[in-house]
Amino acid sequence: MTIPAPGLDILVIEASGPEDIDLMLYFCDASGKELSVMDGTHDERPETLVRLRQGPGKFFVKVVGARVNTETPYILRARKWDKPAASAEEVRTALARALDHLAGKQEEDGSWPGYEQAGAGLAIQAFLGGKCIQKDYTAKLQAGLDYLRSQFTPASGFADNPAAAAKEGGTFGTTNMYQQAIATLGVIEALVDLDDRSLEPIAEGAVQLILRAQNTDHKLEVLGGPIPADSPHYGSWRYEPDYTDGDMSISAWQILTLRAAVNAGFAVPEEVFTAAAKYVSSMAGADGSFCYDVVQDIGDSCCRAGMGALALQLTGFAKDPLVARAIRYMQASGPVWNLEYPGEGYPFYYWYYGTRAMYLAGGEDWRVWKDYMCRFLIDHQNGNGGWDGAQAEDKESLESYRTALGALMLEFCCGQVPIYMSSVKRGVPGEVRVVFEKSAEVEAPKTVEIIMDASNSMIGKVGKETKIAVARRVLIQTIKGLPDTMNVGFRVYGHRFATDDYDNACRDTELVVPIGPIQKAKLVDVVEKVQTKGRTPLVASVLEAVKDLAKTPNGSIILVTDGIESCKGDIKAIAPAVKASGMELDVNIVGFDIREAAARQELESIARSTDGRYLDARNAGELLAALEQTLKPEFVVFDAAGKDVGRGAVGGDGVKLKEGGYTVRVMLAPQPVELKITAKSGAATILTLKKVGGKWIIE
Secondary structure (H helix, E strand, C coil): CEECCCCEEEEEEEEECCCCCCEEEEEEECCCCEEEEECCCCCCCCEEEEEEEECCEEEEEEEEECCCCCCCCCEEEEEECCCCCCCHHHHHHHHHHHHHHHHHCCCCCCCCCCCHHHHHHHHHHHHHHCHHHCCCCHHHHHHHHHHHHHHCECHHHHCCCHHHHHHHCCECCCCCHHHHHHHHHHHHHHHHHHCCHHHHHHHHHHHHHHHHHCCCCCCCHHHCCCCCCCCCCCCCCCCCCCCCCCCHHHHHHHHHHHHHHHHCCCCCCHHHHHHHHHHHHHCECCCCCECCCCCCCCCCCHHHHHHHHHHHHHCCCCCCHHHHHHHHHHHHCCCECCECCCCCCCHHHHHHHHHHHHHHHCHHHHHHHHHHHHHHHHHCCCCCCCCCCCHHHCCHHHHHHHHHHHHHHHHHHCCCCCHHHCCCCCCCCEEEEEEECCCCHHHCCCEEEEEEECCHHHHCEECCEEHHHHHHHHHHHHHHCCCCCCEEEEEEECCCCCCCCHHHHCCCEEEEEEEEECCHHHHHHHHHHCCCCCCCCHHHHHHHHHHHCCCCCEEEEEEEECCCCCCCCCHHHHHHHHHHHCCEEEEEEEEECCCCHHHHHHHHHHHHHCCCCEEEECCHHHHHHHHHHHCCCEEEEEECCCCEEEEEECCCCCEEECCEEEEEEECCCCCCEEEEEEECCCCEEEEEEEEECCEEEEC
C-alpha cells in the first residue's frame, strides 16, 4: 500500500478468515522490515492493528495463519479511521454514567469490591475529577475517604516496635505497595481538591512509608537496607516495603504518588526521583518498551511503554530519548478493544498510562491519541456505565477498577488532569509549633481525669479487635508513658449494669481511681479489668468529673467514647457546670470509631463549649496519637481580628497558617502566656515555652 503525504492520523488494518484459524498481522516497510505485529485476537473477531500518526510511504501487510483453509474467504482491509471525535456532550454523558456505576458499587463500609484500599483510591480520584458533569458525589467521596481513614495506621501506633513502625506505619490496613500508592494518591488528590487539612497527617505518614520502602542506600536495616548503588534494583520498589528487588509496575505507581506529594507541598528529596529515573531507564528494552523486573533485550509491552514514559516524565526526564521511543512504540500498537498486544493482557492499564504519557508529550501526539481514545471509550461503554474486561483484567472483582480507570481517562477528554501532572501546585502554608525548653515539660503540672466508655457498643470491632480491647491496650500504653509529676484520676461508665436495667445503667458512672499523684500500677490494673455492659451516661459522667476536679485549681477531662449520650442527659448543661465551678477546666473528647456525622457534631459541641478539643480516632494508632495530644498543654492561634484560627499542642501538632500576623496563646494555668508572630508561606515558626524566674514565658 502507498500512504500519501502527510500521512494518516490513524490507520486501521483488519484481517478476518475462518473462525478456527488464528491469524497474525504484520505491518512492514518497503524493505520488509516488520514495524508492527498483532496476534492478540483468538476468537471470531477480526485481527485488528491500529497505528497512530502513521507517516507517508510504501508499506505492505503480511497475514500469517496457523494453517490453510481454502473453502472460506479471507478479508484484509486497510483504512483511514473515519469516526468523528467525541463531542463534549458525549464525553459528559459517558463520564456521568461511569461515575454513577462506580457510586452504585460502593460497599457499606465505604470501600469498593476487589482491592479495597486501591479501589477506594481510584474511585476518590474519579469522583474528584468529574467536575465537567456538575453532579454531586460528595457523599460517596466522603465515605471513601472515611474508609481510608479507618484503615490508616500511623507509625506512632507502633511505639514499642520500631520494626513494625518502619514496615506498617503509614499503611492503610495492608502493606501491599500497589494499594499503598493508589490509596495515598487518592488522599493527596482529596487534600488538594477539597482543602481538607485533616488529611495532611494521613498523606504525610503514607508518603513517608513509600520513601522508606525505596531500594536505596538510605533504606533502613529492618526493611532490608541499605541497598548498594550498584544493585540493579537501586531506586525501585516492590510488592512489600521490606522487599529488596523491584519491578516497573509497582515503581511507576510510587513515582506518580510522590510527584503528587511534591505538588501538594510535601517534602520529597530530589534524589528519590533521580534514583527512580535511573532504575526506570535501566529497564528500557531495545524495542522502545520497558522490561518488568529483569533486564532483557526487549520490553515487549504497550503497558510498560506507557509506564516507563510517564515515570521518566514525572521524575524530570521528559526530554530523555527513551520517552520519545516509548511514545512511538505505543503509536505503532495503538489501542484495540480489550487487548494489550504486545503485552501481558492489561489493556486498561495500557490505556491509562498511555493517556497520561501522551498528554505530557503534547502536540500532535496528544491530539491524535485524545481524539481516538475518547471515542474509543465511549463506543465500548456498557449500558450500565462500566466496561467489559478481557485478558488479565476480565475478573468480576476488577469491575470497579476498570470503571474508575475508564472515568479517569474520560476526564482527560474534559481537560481535567491529576495533581501529579498539574502545573498549578498547591500553595504550602506556613506553620507554627510550640515546644518545651529541654526539661521544662516536667515543670508544667497537669491534672487530668480520664473517662472511659465501657458501654455495650464497645464490644464492636475495629479491624480484628474489639473496641474495648483496643481501648484497654492503648490506655495502658498511654498511662505507662505519662510523667510522674502528673495528677491522674480514672472514671468509667457503662460497666456494671445491663442496658435493659435503664435506671441503674443510666446512673452507672464510677470514679475508680480518685485524682491524686499518678499511680501507674493501679491505673493499669483497673483498665485491664474493665468490662463492657451497659448504656452511655456521658453527660452524667462529665458532670461528676467536674465535681471530682473541684479541689484542683485547673485540670482537664479526657473522655474516650464510641458513641453519644443514651440516657437523656442534656449536653448543654456541661458548659454552665464548668463555668460555675470557677476552675480553668476543659473537656477533651476522643471519638473512637464515630461514623455518624450527627454523633461527631454532638461530641464536638461538648468539647467546644468548654474550650476543649475533639479528636477523631478510627484505629489503635489514631487513638494513641489522640490521647497523646490531649495530654499536652494546648495553644491557640488568633488572627489579627481576634478570631481563633487553629489549635495545637505544646510538643505535638502545629497549626498551618497563611501568611500574616497572629497571636499565639499557650493555655497554661493560672495564667496563659502569649506572643505575636508573623507567619510566612512554607516556613515553620518554632516557639519555645520555658520557665524563667518562676514564670512561664514563650519566645
